[in-house]
Amino acid sequence: MGKDIDPGIVLALQAYWQDVAEKFDEAGFDAPMRAVMVVDPLAHDSCRHFALCLIDGTKVVFAPELVDTPDYTIVGVMAHEAGHCVDLASPGTYFC
16 A cells, blocks of 8 residues: 555545445355455546556456446446456356
8 A cells, every 4th residue: 555545535445445345245256255455646647547456367457446436336446456366366167
């Protein structure tokens, strides 16, 4: 996490991530619950980019600017990244 990030932003984004990860867990996908969530400005490298997931699905990074977007955008971005966690933590697995 960057040094100058408002702790309130981190707490807010952590709460959203926890909710999204719990929904995935309830559906039988625990990878987002296991992933480390970090807030770092490096995730905002363009005007439309607010997040990233490591190639093995073990860590997600959200830009602090994400907190300034509507709730549905925050949830949508986080659900997208949670999907990457599931996919990348289970390469070659098909969930049908």
